[in-house]
Amino acid sequence: MTRILLNSRLDDCLSAWRSAGYRVIAPSRSNNLTSFDEVASAADMALDLVLPERTIKDHFFPQTEPLVRYEIKKQQIDTEEMLPPDDKRVFFGVRPCDAAGLDIDDPLFGWDYKDQYWFKRRENSVIVTIACTKADPFCMCTSVNLGPDNPKGSDIMLHPLKDGRGWQMVTLTDRGKALLETVVPMLQEDAAETASLANVPVKFDVEKAMTWLADPANFESHFWKEISQRCIGCGSCTFLCPTCHCFDIQDEGDTYSGIRRKNWDSCSFAMFTMHTSGHNPRNTQSMRWRQRIMHKFNYYRGKFGVNSCSGCGRCTRQCPVDMGITETLQEITNTAK
Amino acid sequence: MRVVSKREEAPGVRTLKLEFLNQEHHEFFRNHYQTGMFGLYGIFGEGESTFCVASPETRKDYIECTFRQSGRVTSTLAAVDAGDIVTFRGPYGNRFPIEEFEGKNLLFIAGGIALPPTRSVIWSCLDRRDRYRDVTIVYGARTVADLVYKNELDEWKQRDDVNLVLTVDPGGETPDWQDHVGFVPSVLEKVAPSPDNTIAVLCGPPIMIKFTLNALEKLGFSADNVYTTLENRMKCGIGKCGRCNVGSVYICKEGPVFTASEVQAMPQQDL
Numbered sequence: 001m002t003r004i005l006l007n008s009r010l011d012d013c014l015s016a017w018r019s020a021g022y023r024v025i026a027p028s029r030s031n032n033l034t035s036f037d038e039v040a041s042a043a044d045m046a047l048d049l050v051l052p053e054r055t056i057k058d059h060f061f062p063q064t065e066p067l068v069r070y071e072i073k074k075q076q077i078d079t080e081e082m083l084p085p086d087d088k089r090v091f092f093g094v095r096p097c098d099a100a101g102l103d104i105d106d107p108l109f110g111w112d113y114k115d116q117y118w119f120k121r122r123e124n125s126v127i128v129t130i131a132c133t134k135a136d137p138f139c140m141c142t143s144v145n146l147g148p149d150n151p152k153g154s155d156i157m158l159h160p161l162k163d164g165r166g167w168q169m170v171t172l173t174d175r176g177k178a179l180l181e182t183v184v185p186m187l188q189e190d191a192a193e194t195a196s197l198a199n200v201p202v203k204f205d206v207e208k209a210m211t212w213l214a215d216p217a218n219f220e221s222h223f224w225k226e227i228s229q230r231c232i233g234c235g236s237c238t239f240l241c242p243t244c245h246c247f248d249i250q251d252e253g254d255t256y257s258g259i260r261r262k263n264w265d266s267c268s269f270a271m272f273t274m275h276t277s278g279h280n281p282r283n284t285q286s287m288r289w290r291q292r293i294m295h296k297f298n299y300y301r302g303k304f305g306v307n308s309c310s311g312c313g314r315c316t317r318q319c320p321v322d323m324g325i326t327e328t329l330q331e332i333t334n335t336a337k
Numbered sequence: 338m339r340v341v342s343k344r345e346e347a348p349g350v351r352t353l354k355l356e357f358l359n360q361e362h363h364e365f366f367r368n369h370y371q372t373g374m375f376g377l378y379g380i381f382g383e384g385e386s387t388f389c390v391a392s393p394e395t396r397k398d399y400i401e402c403t404f405r406q407s408g409r410v411t412s413t414l415a416a417v418d419a420g421d422i423v424t425f426r427g428p429y430g431n432r433f434p435i436e437e438f439e440g441k442n443l444l445f446i447a448g449g450i451a452l453p454p455t456r457s458v459i460w461s462c463l464d465r466r467d468r469y470r471d472v473t474i475v476y477g478a479r480t481v482a483d484l485v486y487k488n489e490l491d492e493w494k495q496r497d498d499v500n501l502v503l504t505v506d507p508g509g510e511t512p513d514w515q516d517h518v519g520f521v522p523s524v525l526e527k528v529a530p531s532p533d534n535t536i537a538v539l540c541g542p543p544i545m546i547k548f549t550l551n552a553l554e555k556l557g558f559s560a561d562n563v564y565t566t567l568e569n570r571m572k573c574g575i576g577k578c579g580r581c582n583v584g585s586v587y588i589c590k591e592g593p594v595f596t597a598s599e600v601q602a603m604p605q606q607d608l
């Protein structure tokens with residue numbers, strides 16, 4: 001016996017969650033790019049999308065985030081830390097790759113100094129994931145040892161029913177159980193057959209690619225120039241990646257008052273590592289692309305025990321010149337001995 | 338933090354002496370600061386810049402930083418006066434393991450504006466002079482005017498327990514210049530003490546470090562006994578923002594202090 005959530009009861013759940021103090025955020029078409037946004041009703045949810053163009057990262061590590069407000073007076077500076085609000089949130093209709101992205105970034109934001117901006121939002125959010133029954137040609141979760149029903153990062157997993165009436169609900173964490181408690185009357189106890197999962201072909205041999213990357217002899221290989229020749233350094237792949245986390249800190253305001261902000265930055269940008277002296281350790285686009293691959297499939301694993309890629313495929317799907325992690329790791333797998 | 342005083346060291350180079358406004362912050366600094374660490378010094382409205390803490394770990398009532406006016410934040414910092422308030426985050430990063438240097442000879446080598454990090458180690462050792470053997474300081478700048486901490490150079494010159502060797506690049510000397518003329522690596526080859534039981538601390542611009550490391554190797558120094566600092570562009574200082582790494586090494590957390598052999602093990606193209 002498992003619990004079933006019917007499509008027809010989704011709006012009742014939304015109301016129940018809202019009365020329990022949660023904001024509900026789901027895939028939506030209300031912006032230029034499909035993204036995760038607060039929704040008023042089930043009708044606002046774009047649950048038919050394989051994956052929104054933007055990630056849920058936007059709601060944990062926003063594109064721009066105020067850190068401190070300052071006001072300068074004579075011989076005195078008043079500052080106020082601007083922590084995110086304490087609002088509880090339900091993320092409904094997340095895909096397993098985006099949920100895994102959060103889990104992958106936790107150790108980075110937590111090592112040594114615990115980033116309160118990230119963890120305050122993490123602790124106040126419940127991730128309700130829908131297992132994938134369809135994929136597009138760019139999906140590659142299975143290539144990075146994840147998959148269309150991988151539970152990493154999710155609090156509740158919904159498995160779509162074969163007859164399309166709704167979802168089978170599986171709670172994975174205490175946070176998930178607590179959320180389920182709020183909607184028990186809307187659920188049915190029933191046996192129902194779930195739809196078959198999306199078939200996501202494996203595109204490269206990640207272990208083999210990682211071995212090649214770990215060999216210092218390949219760091220200065222001509223391969224990097226060839227594979228990244230057409231990169232225009234736009235940064236889309238990093239901004240739309242659920243695990244990319246690099247940022248800049250800038251002050252916005254004047255000498256009397258303003259806000260110190262944390263803004264997304266990208267290792268694809270030439271300015272990213274430029275010293276004030278003009279010296280730039282990564283002064284070509286191929287060095288910057290190498291950095292992105294090495295960081296995801298070598299350095300990050302060395303530090304935190306996981307690869308920094310959840311296989312969402314966005315970096316290929318959205319790249320204006322058709323590059324991406326998939327092509328690079330495929331080429332490495334094909335040429336590596 | 339409040340600016341206590343400001344000193345012109347050389348054209349475009351200034352030292353700020355800062356005192357804590359908040360007792361709790363001062364206590365944190367006292368408990369955590371060790372020589373080699375850095376901080377982020379800032380002015381609201383302009384941003385933050387990374388400088389080493391130039392004062393030694395034996396003097397923690399205040400913080401001194403010495404910087405070259407080079408861009409936006411440093412230009413604003415250069416304009417502050419005594420009484421003004423600047424922000425400080427830190428101390429961050431690792432340290433020179435100076436207790437491991439005890440009982441050994443010390444050779445300090447610095448170029449240009451890189452004397453500040455070296456000076457922090459120098460005073461940390463000179464303030465406990467009896468723990469170390471011979472101390473040699475080789476310091477070079479482009480011109481005589483560019484030498485920083487001129488008062489302290491005089492003081493070290495007077496001391497008979499310090500061997501100070503000054504040099505300026507050819508063409509940078511003044512008519513009454515009494516010391517060496519020549520680049521640091523070549524002067525070093527002439528004046529360096531024996532590598533036996535000697536630790537070398539080397540700070541300077543990347544190009545000087547490169548040639549000086551070659552010189553030290555020629556002199557017989559083991560790369561494990563040579564310490565240096567890497568100064569990659571930083572933002573967060575706490576291992577989050579992703580920009581300071583060389584290969585897999587986060588300079589802000591695992592550095593900025595490394596031995597020459599650690600630096601040699603890093604991907605050289607990333608330096």
Ligand SMILES: Cc1cc2nc3c(=O)[nH]c(=O)nc-3n(C[C@H](O)[C@H](O)[C@H](O)COP(=O)(O)OP(=O)(O)OC[C@H]3O[C@@H](n4cnc5c(N)ncnc54)[C@H](O)[C@@H]3O)c2cc1C
Pocket residue numbers: 248271275276277375384385386387388389403404405406407408409410411412450453454567568569570571593
């Ligand atoms: C560990 C360490 C120790 C150091 N110690 C010293 C020292 O003791 N003394 C010293 O003089 N120097 C030191 N430096 C170097 C020093 O940090 C830089 O010279 C200094 O930050 C220059 O700052 P600036 O703001 O004047 O330069 P700018 O180049 O004007 O930078 C201004 C700010 O804006 C950012 N910025 C600049 N241009 C852009 C852009 N186009 N887009 C986005 N952001 C931008 C910069 O990152 C910086 O935060 C050290 C560096 C490190 C890493």
Ligand code: SF4
Pocket residue numbers: 230231232233234235236237238268315318319320321322323324
């Ligand atoms: S790989 Fe593509 S998306 Fe990424 S920076 Fe280069 S051009 Fe832009």
Ligand code: SF4
Pocket residue numbers: 237240241242243244296308309310311312313314315316325
């Ligand atoms: S690297 Fe590419 S495929 Fe991997 S998580 Fe980021 S955007 Fe998705």
Ligand code: FES
Pocket residue numbers: 570571572573574575576577578579580581582587588589590
């Ligand atoms: S300065 Fe941000 S990670 Fe090192």
